[in-house]
Amino acid sequence: MEEKKINTIYLLGAGRSGTTMLATILNNHPNIFTIGEMHQFLDYVLEDKDCSCGSKLSQCTFWATILNSLDLSVLQNKNNVELSNSSEKHHLIPFYLLGKNIPPTYRKIIDMVFSTIQKKVDKPWILDSSKYISRYLLLRKNKKLNLKGIYLVRDVRGVINSFGKKVQTPKKPLSAILYYTLINLSAQWVCWWDKRVIKIKYEDFVNQPEQTLQILEKHLFNSSNNVTNLKNETFNIPHIIAGNRLRSQKKLVIKKDMKWKENIGRTHQILYYFLTFPLMILNKYKP
Ligand SMILES: [Zn+2]
Secondary structure, eight states, X not given: OOOOOEEEEEEESOXXXXXXXXXXXXXXXXXXXXXXXXXXXXXXXXXTXXXXXXXXXXXXXXXXXXXXXXXXXXXXXXXXXXXXXXXXXXXXXXXXXXXXXXXXXXXXXXXHHHHHXXXXXXXXXXXXXXXXXXXXXXXXXXXXXXXXXXXXXXXHHHHHHHHHSSSSSOOOHHHHHHHHHHHHHHHHHHHHHOTTEEEEEHHHHHHOHHHHHXXXXXXXXXXXXXXXXXXXXXXXXXXXXXXXXXGGSXXXXXXXXXXXXXXXXXXXXXXXXXXXXXXXXXXXXXX
């Protein structure tokens, strides 16, 4: 008998592109259960870090039951934590594209964690919002997963502005640009040859969330259910691993952040645009 596959949606993209917001809103969908940035799961388990609900993982109403069903000796093994982190490094992206194999222990850990979660949740799809391209390339080599991807891209200047805030791993503009280019070129490449991945623009999503969710509905479930007005709706934050500071709020509304237009001077706006122009033009952003 063929084993049932684990339905998994994966969010790809650069940090500060709105993935935490999109992941939270998609959790509202009757088919989707968002679990957060799972590339950090082993670190979270090892150090018993806080879930977005504010409780330690071992005390959280959702994660505690998951942890009870997992073999913690495997997850807390330092070598496995190290293997998990080192397998997902950005510099491995080209090697995975060229056919480098998934490490067997890494695959076993993913199988154990994802199948346990799927058994415990009441929705057919789980959503991993890790963003890392290398992790997506590893997951797609895992035949136990039925995988779909969403690649979220945002205007580089929105990303730079967000990295400029003095919270959570700030980046200077030049290093933000290098990071942005590396991640988005790789994600774009994946999106071109892997039809399981759909590209969504942050700006389209915040301006017309209903249309964007309609497009995602078609891509993920091949259905054309109507999406009702979301502008004034509030969304509960699920029990997510990692993610940006939105996660510490209790509720979320769809918020459009275009502050870069005021915060970045015109000369720098144009400079940043031209430093990333192939991506900007490809994604139809205006200077
Ligand atoms: Zn929690």
